[in-house]
Amino acid sequence: MTCRMVLRAPRPRFLRSICCFGSWARQLQRQSSGSVYSSIHGFSQEEIKEKLQAFPGGSIDLLKQDSGIAVLTINNPPRMNAFSGAMMVDLEEKVTQLENWTDGKGVIVQGAAQTFCSGSDLNAVRAMSNSQDGMKMCMFMQNTLTRLLRLPLISVALVEGNALGGGAELTTACDFRLMASGSVIQFVHKHMGLVPGWGGAARLVTLVGSRNALKLLGGAVKVDSDLGVHIGLADGVLKVDLDAARAETGLQQAESWLSQYTKGPAPVIKAVKKVVLSGRELSLSDALRTEKDIFGTVWGGPANLQALASKSKHK
Ligand SMILES: CCCC(=O)SCCNC(=O)CCNC(=O)[C@H](O)C(C)(C)COP(=O)(O)OP(=O)(O)OC[C@H]1O[C@@H](n2cnc3c(N)ncnc32)[C@H](O)[C@@H]1OP(=O)(O)O
Numbered sequence: 001m002t003c004r005m006v007l008r009a010p011r012p013r014f015l016r017s018i019c020c021f022g023s024w025a026r027q028l029q030r031q032s033s034g035s036v037y038s039s040i041h042g043f044s045q046e047e048i049k050e051k052l053q054a055f056p057g058g059s060i061d062l063l064k065q066d067s068g069i070a071v072l073t074i075n076n077p078p079r080m081n082a083f084s085g086a087m088m089v090d091l092e093e094k095v096t097q098l099e100n101w102t103d104g105k106g107v108i109v110q111g112a113a114q115t116f117c118s119g120s121d122l123n124a125v126r127a128m129s130n131s132q133d134g135m136k137m138c139m140f141m142q143n144t145l146t147r148l149l150r151l152p153l154i155s156v157a158l159v160e161g162n163a164l165g166g167g168a169e170l171t172t173a174c175d176f177r178l179m180a181s182g183s184v185i186q187f188v189h190k191h192m193g194l195v196p197g198w199g200g201a202a203r204l205v206t207l208v209g210s211r212n213a214l215k216l217l218g219g220a221v222k223v224d225s226d227l228g229v230h231i232g233l234a235d236g237v238l239k240v241d242l243d244a245a246r247a248e249t250g251l252q253q254a255e256s257w258l259s260q261y262t263k264g265p266a267p268v269i270k271a272v273k274k275v276v277l278s279g280r281e282l283s284l285s286d287a288l289r290t291e292k293d294i295f296g297t298v299w300g301g302p303a304n305l306q307a308l309a310s311k312s313k314h315k
Contacts, residue, residue, distance in 0.1 A: 034150035035143040036199075045143070048136040049092075055085030055124040061112075062094045068105035068266055069255055070098060070153070073112050074170075080118035081111040083166060085128075087121075088137070092144045098151050105262040105269040107151065108254050109174055110158040111167075116183070119165025138197035141166070145173035145199050150277060152270040154261050158254040159183045159234075165192065169200025172207060175273075176235040178257060179225035180250050185233065190220045206280075208233050265303045271295075 037043040058076025065071070072094060074081045083091075098107060111117050120137075128134060148155065155174040157163075163171050163185045171177050171185055179185070187204070189195050195217065196204070204213045208231045215221060228234030236257060241247035248256075262269050271294050278290040298304055 034147040036146050037139040037143055041139070043136070043139050045140065048140045049089050051128070051133060052085030052088050052124075052137065052140070055121065055127065057084040057121065058082075058087045060087055060090040060094050062097060064097075064101060064104065067255075067259070068103055068262060068269070069258060070101070070104060070107045071251065072098075072107055072109045074110070074117045074167075075112040076121075077113040077115075079121055080115055080162065081113075081167070082118045082121040083124075084121045085124050085137075088141060088144070091148075092140070095144055095147050095151070098153060099147065101153070103266050104153050105264075105266050106154045106156070106258045108156050108158050108251065108258060109148075109170065110251060110254070111161065111163075114250075115161025116157070116159045116163040117167030117170055118162060119167045119169075119188070134197075141198040145170065149173045149175070149203070152273050152277075154258065154269065154273055156235075156254055156258050158238075158250055159185060160238075160250050162186070164188050165194075166198050166200075169196050169198040169203075172200050172203035173198075176258075177228065177233060178236045178238055178250075178254050179228050179234045180238040181225050181240050183225060185223040185228060186220060187217050188220050190217065204233075267301060268298055268303050271298045 038045075058074075058079070058081070061073040061075050063071045063073075074083070074087070076082055076084065076087060098104060128137060154176075156176045156178055157171040157174040158178055158180075159171060160180040160183050162183070165186075165188050168185045168187045177185070187196060187200065195201060201213065201217065204216065207213075208216070212231045216223065221227075223231075223233060225234055225237040229237060238250050238253045239248075274294045275291050278287045278294070281287075282290060
């Protein structure tokens with residue numbers, strides 16, 4: 001059966017190329033493979049990057065650790081970690097570095113100074129309020145956040161303080177969300193006369209279903225950790241220990257939570273993420289073929305041979 005017979009509706013170039021040219025495993029290795037928009041959509045990544053660089057401030061910091069878990073920090077405390085234009089460009093560069101991180105297994109996305117992110121820097125938003133620039137910024141951020149979600153790494157958003165607007169959207173570009181008690185995820189877009197534009201609405205629907213998504217967006221609902229867990233937006237609540245000397249930081253708790261899923265060799269963990277990603281994004285037939293290709297990358301590999309030689313039991 002040809003690829004075209006399987007498809008019911010036109011799909012993004014990324015998925016078509018997987019279907020028509022084979023292994024997604026290979027595709028995922030290629031830089032920018034997960035982007036949604038390219039020149040065929042009249043989009044120039046370089047042109048918008050130049051415009052975004054005109055709005056400086058803050059940084060995105062990447063720490064790759066020997067454990068195979070990286071920490072990506074949204075760092076702009078004077079503006080509650082709002083995204084300046086330069087930070088949007090920085091995020092894209094850090095995602096590229098993570099795509100190429102051979103030994104990586106997981107990534108934690110956090111905000112600096114105990115708060116997550118208050119969305120777009122409103123000063124940049126005001127200066128770019130013409131619709132053409134707004135659309136280009138939105139396409140740029142959709143590309144970057146889609147690539148973040150498609151990384152061959154297991155990703156966790158560590159939400160402390162507020163995740164507002166684009167900050168709420170960023171949390172949905174991770175595989176999991178852990179919320180500290182007292183933290184809030186809020187899609188405040190309606191109050192700004194907006195809807196999500198960084199892909200947050202589409203991802204929210206897949207996470208919590210269309211009815212809950214409609215409530216969260218239509219009511220600009222403040223999602224605390226209890227509500228987050230109840231509707232399936234949050235995967236865990238971080239403990240706050242009042243004895244500061246004994247307390248684990250949110251980051252330490254998030255690292256230990258994530259490490260239960262990242263034990264083992266990087267190629268195997270990457271393969272786990274890839275089979276789940278293909279199951280999430282592809283038609284069943286394409287996902288099965290992709291799973292077969294990914295299986296081929298670990299079958300007979302060092303971890304597989306070692307497990308066979310040690311006659312491991314799974315008691
Ligand atoms: C497609 C993307 C759509 C978007 O993301 S639109 C942006 C959505 N985000 C917002 O509207 C956030 C607006 N900010 C707030 O609600 C509050 O500042 C917030 C985050 C609850 C914190 O409140 P407080 O703890 O009372 O602190 P505060 O208001 O005094 O803020 C401290 C300083 O941070 C600044 N700030 C906060 N969020 C910002 C933003 N998004 N862009 C630019 N600056 C921002 C705020 O202006 C203040 O600065 P300053 O001390 O007055 O110079």
